Amino acid sequence: MMALTETYTIAKDEAVFQGHFPESPVFPGVLLIGMTRKVIESSLKHPAKLAQITRHRFSGMVKPGDEIKITVKWVSDDLTAEQSDETSKVIASTVAYVQDKVVAKGKFVYEYTAEAVL
Amino acid sequence: MSGLLELVQEDIKNILPHRDPFLFLNSVTITNPGKDGLCTVDLTKIQENILAGPSITKDDILVELILEAAAQLSGVVLSTEPEINPQDDVKKLLLGFDDINVTSPEVSPELVTLSTSVLSEFKGMYQCAFEALSPCGLKITGKLNVLNGAAS
Numbered sequence: 001m002m003a004l005t006e007t008y009t010i011a012k013d014e015a016v017f018q019g020h021f022p023e024s025p026v027f028p029g030v031l032l033i034g035m036t037r038k039v040i041e042s043s044l045k046h047p048a049k050l051a052q053i054t055r056h057r058f059s060g061m062v063k064p065g066d067e068i069k070i071t072v073k074w075v076s077d078d079l080t081a082e083q084s085d086e087t088s089k090v091i092a093s094t095v096a097y098v099q100d101k102v103v104a105k106g107k108f109v110y111e112y113t114a115e116a117v118l
Numbered sequence: 119m120s121g122l123l124e125l126v127q128e129d130i131k132n133i134l135p136h137r138d139p140f141l142f143l144n145s146v147t148i149t150n151p152g153k154d155g156l157c158t159v160d161l162t163k164i165q166e167n168i169l170a171g172p173s174i175t176k177d178d179i180l181v182e183l184i185l186e187a188a189a190q191l192s193g194v195v196l197s198t199e200p201e202i203n204p205q206d207d208v209k210k211l212l213l214g215f216d217d218i219n220v221t222s223p224e225v226s227p228e229l230v231t232l233s234t235s236v237l238s239e240f241k242g243m244y245q246c247a248f249e250a251l252s253p254c255g256l257k258i259t260g261k262l263n264v265l266n267g268a269a270s
Contacts, residue, residue, distance in 0.1 A: 016140055
């Protein structure tokens, strides 16, 4: 299965740094999750809903001006989705890097209904 | 020890390093110090352009903003543990999330009720369960892992 990679540079003047944190700005981990979700959702072939984040770990800090590389690999995609009568699940495994150092890893589960696939 | 403890934003600012526009808690009710707490978060009050660069709107990341609020609430609850001196410079670090379930991902900005409970502790690493509920039927549950105090 193909992996997808996107990179973003975190602007030094992002409003969020005023509050996280004034003395020592750090990019919030939850916003890293949000950016990762955006990468995942841009590659979904059908409209799907986030159902679960089964695991997400932060292992490094992201600072103003850092370039973040986010990779998404489908553990199960449209072809291998876990099927039930009403929904299909697709699972994405993600890693975020700053200068080749892993700063976050996660696993996301999306659901789409059978109608969405038709 | 148990009992209700009401914290206002000035109290919260003495505990958390977060500030506007990334401090989402106005008040917190501690139902069991060091163990359980709850609060409400008004998502409409969170700044729209909280993250401008990567073209992500506030609506795109409402789930994540709720996760952040849950982490902030857990940080406040942990700081009320009777053995922790409020004057101590206790480091807090969000390590990650487990078993997040989103039952209504179409989240709209509104009032969310949050509760958290400490599940376990090992050498300053705490796992807290949380639940977020909103009038529209949104439910987000999960666990978060926080380092509290043992940072070096």
